[in-house]
Amino acid sequence: MPLPQTFSLLVLGQGSSGLDVVQWACSHLGDRVSDVTMYGGAKAQPNDRTRELERAGARFVFGTEDVEGAYDICVSSPGISEFSDFFAAGRAHSNEIMGEPEFAFRLSPSNWCAVTGTNGKTTTTSLVDHLLRFADIPSVAVGNIGNPPINEVDGRADGSWFCAELSSYQIATTKELHPRVAILLNITDDHLAWHRTHENYAEAKIRLFQNMDECDLAIVDVEDEGNMAHRDEIFKSGRRVLSLSCEDSGADDAAFVRDGRMVVRLAGVENELVSTADLQIAGHHNVINALAAAAAALACGTSAASVRAGLVNFAPLEHRIEPAGSIAGVRFYNDSKATNTDAVEKALTAFPRDRVILLLGGHDKGTPLEDFSRIVCQHVVAVVCFGEAAERFEHALEFAGAKGSGVTLARAEHMRDAVDVARTLAHADDVVLFSPACSSFDEFSGYEERGRAFKSYLDELRAADAAAIEG
Known part of the structure; x- marks a missing residue:
């Protein structure tokens, strides 16, 4: 369902992504947005940025999570659990509630490549973005990597890709988010205070695939036990899933290592890439990350030759081995x-x-x-x-x-x-x-x-x- 042509907006949580949503809304007051209100939270206080946004037309409510009023759309910051009273208050006073990535997707839905998993998200997202740029395909890394997609919506180039690192928080409340390419690296216990149970956490990750079909490509590490505990939910009829592993699964869509070299097979056609020894990023997990990124880049339209050159050119990220x-x-x-x-x-x-x-x-x-x-x-x-x-x-x-x-x-x-x-x-x-x-x-x-x-x-x-x- 598209966003209304003009809507009133409620934003929950005074984190950076919430304030970025308010900033976008202020730039569209009288255009897409009729009014924008932020409830910062129980401990929120005014600061230089909130005062600047107030001058731009936003309304701020500090020191409470008791929402008042009625709004068309509520955007909730990722730190606010969907099980919290604050989230419930936002939902009760809005026609629809969502996270910032879903909001950005509704505004600019074309060409999303999304990456999730307990570990490896940032490296893999950065590598997909690197491979696309290396092939001269316009791309920008967004999401949990540190750049909310709402910041890139307005100036987005035609045909460009959003390479979106998405946390379980950001996926949990999505309804219409529809990446054309998506990667699930792994599922291990984490963020249970937010999700309450491991099952809720896993379901949030798998939710990334909810709108994908045979025209898209879901890339899943089938070596990961956490992923495979939900195999039936992932490998659904009508959804195209690539099996990611260091061993060849034999599937028409697969990424694996053969005789020390990385191979991606798409619709039965093999693309032989580089030796794992040629990668600058070390470890078995980084071979998996590189295979995932290579498969995603090929699905987004890069050539095998470009992927080969881009893989050996990619250096380790800060704080990751x-x-x-x-x-x-x-x-x-x-x-x-x-x-x-x-x-x-x-x-x-x-x-x-x-x-x-x-x-x-x-x-x-x-x-x-x-x-x-x-x-x-x-x-x-x-x-x-x-x-x-x-x-x-x-x-x-x-x-x-x-x-x-x-x-x-x-x-x-x-x-x-x-x-x-x-x-x-x-x-x-x-x-x-x-x-x-x-x-x-x-x-x-x-x-x-x-x-x-x-x-x-x-x-x-x-x-x-x-x-x-x-x-």
Whole structure:
């Protein structure tokens, strides 16, 4: 159902994407939008941006979640759970409620390529966008990657693609969102405070495919157990699904590795791409991410030759198994984006022949650690546990038999201390992997600040070593 020609707009939540929606609405007052009201939330207060938008014609209500009035459309910010009283209030006072990506889609529905999954979304979205641009196909990366699609709607070039990274929050309330190409990478426990149950979380991810048919292409990692637990809901009659795996499924639509080379088969036609060894992004999970992105780019109209060149040209993103240089022959990697155990397990596959010292810790999410600890013990020579979660990680690793497996366990107070301890355990050619499996909020504002602090401390250590040598 298209949006009304002119509508009154309610926006819930004073986050960045909500304010971006208000800004778009202010630029269309008297055109598409009759009036716009934002309820910032119980703790919301005026700031420079809200005052600027008030001057542009928006109305703001602060300090309450009790919505009043009647509106045609309500756009709810992603941080507001669909099970919350605030969301219910917005729905009760609006003809229709939706998230920002759905709102942007209704305004500009052509050529959406959407990517979701618990882990790997940003790398895969960035790579699809990179491959399209490399082929001179207009594209812009939007969504959870940091650029709300509403910001790109008005100036969008004809024939361009929106490569949209979408979180479960953003998909959960969609009705008409219809990507022409969509990727589901994996489903593991995360964001359960928002969704209430794992089933709700999984259903939100799968909802991405709800409007797709045989004219579209849904790309699904069939190696992932979380995805395959919902196989019947994904592989529906009338929907075209590409099976993504390192093994050839034999399907007419498949992406896989054969004799060390990546292959994408679309409607029975094979496109041989590059050797997995030619990728700059490391690890089994990044082979899957690259296969997904290559299949998506081909479905969007790129040539195989262009995809081959673009794949080998793509460098690792910041905070995602990012090389952070060496000290005394020890190699350091910044994987601060790994805020859950599944992401750490995937990162460890990037170092199958290396001696790895793993740095684990931060704000404890309370995730079960039994299976994770056994996997860690199989891949590392030492673990330094730090921060708020240190004690629970150490106990779980001890219970998993770390010491009997020859794995050294050490404790540290905080991130910098963990680096110092790791240096005492490492030898030349070893890998120190900063892949915390936790959020950062015991020490930092987010994984970005944490990752940059890690790299900055390494720079300090290198400078100190250089000064000592000169002295």
